[in-house]
Amino acid sequence: MAEIKVHDKYFVPWLSEEIIQQRVKEIATEINTDYAGKKPLFIGVLNGAFMFASDLFKNIHIEAEISFIKLASYKGTKSTGQVITAIGLDMDLTGRDIIIVEDIIDTGKTLTEFLPQIRNQQPASLKIAVLLHKPEAMVHPIHIDYCCFSIPNKFVVGYGLDYNGLGRNISSLYQVKE
Numbered sequence: 001m002a003e004i005k006v007h008d009k010y011f012v013p014w015l016s017e018e019i020i021q022q023r024v025k026e027i028a029t030e031i032n033t034d035y036a037g038k039k040p041l042f043i044g045v046l047n048g049a050f051m052f053a054s055d056l057f058k059n060i061h062i063e064a065e066i067s068f069i070k071l072a073s074y075k076g077t078k079s080t081g082q083v084i085t086a087i088g089l090d091m092d093l094t095g096r097d098i099i100i101v102e103d104i105i106d107t108g109k110t111l112t113e114f115l116p117q118i119r120n121q122q123p124a125s126l127k128i129a130v131l132l133h134k135p136e137a138m139v140h141p142i143h144i145d146y147c148c149f150s151i152p153n154k155f156v157v158g159y160g161l162d163y164n165g166l167g168r169n170i171s172s173l174y175q176v177k178e
């Protein structure tokens with residue numbers, strides 16, 4: 001696979017569609033086992049998580065529900081440090097088993113700001129499933145329960161993740177070329 005250009009930056013192939021799909025299935029299998037007999041509520045964080053949430057949820061074979069919220073803080077390749085809730089939660093989480101579904105935990109800022117809103121509603125349990133995690137970039141430490149890939153601290157696009165709005169529709173992942 002060749003490099004691609006998104007806006008002004010070049011990106012090189014990083015994780016293939018096959019590798020991603022295989023790993024998403026493994027994580028779904030773990031969740032199916034851990035939540036057997038329960039009815040978890042998955043909460044996907046838009047926009048970036050739409051593709052991961054969809055593929056993960058297709059591989060969940062126990063009873064489960066899904067809903068979405070929309071949070072945003074990135075402009076270009078940098079966090080603005082301000083997390084905006086563009087679409088909020090419209091469900092009662094009291095006593096529910098919640099699984100937050102994120103495409104990426106980078107600095108940890110987004111979830112650090114959002115998780116108290118969930119905890120306030122007193123769910124029975126709260127876990128986090130994430131496609132990508134950048135351990136070196138983590139400023140606000142967050143415990144991740146289900147992580148598909150730990151990756152280097154480089155900007156990535158594809159599989160739902162964007163650079164200034166573009167690149168989300170690529171079914172594999174690309175890493176910025178330096």
Ligand SMILES: O=P(O)(O)OC[C@H]1O[C@H](OP(=O)(O)OP(=O)(O)O)[C@H](O)[C@@H]1O
Nearest residue numbers: 046047048072073074106107108109110
């Ligand atoms: O751990 P952090 O440094 O906070 O970064 C992670 C967040 O950044 C991305 O969202 P973004 O603000 O780009 O919005 P988007 O999902 O609409 O692309 C991603 O979807 C996470 O929500």
Ligand code: HPA
Nearest residue numbers: 074106154155156161162
């Ligand atoms: O590496 C990234 N790529 C796209 N969006 C992001 N949001 C946080 N980190 C990233």
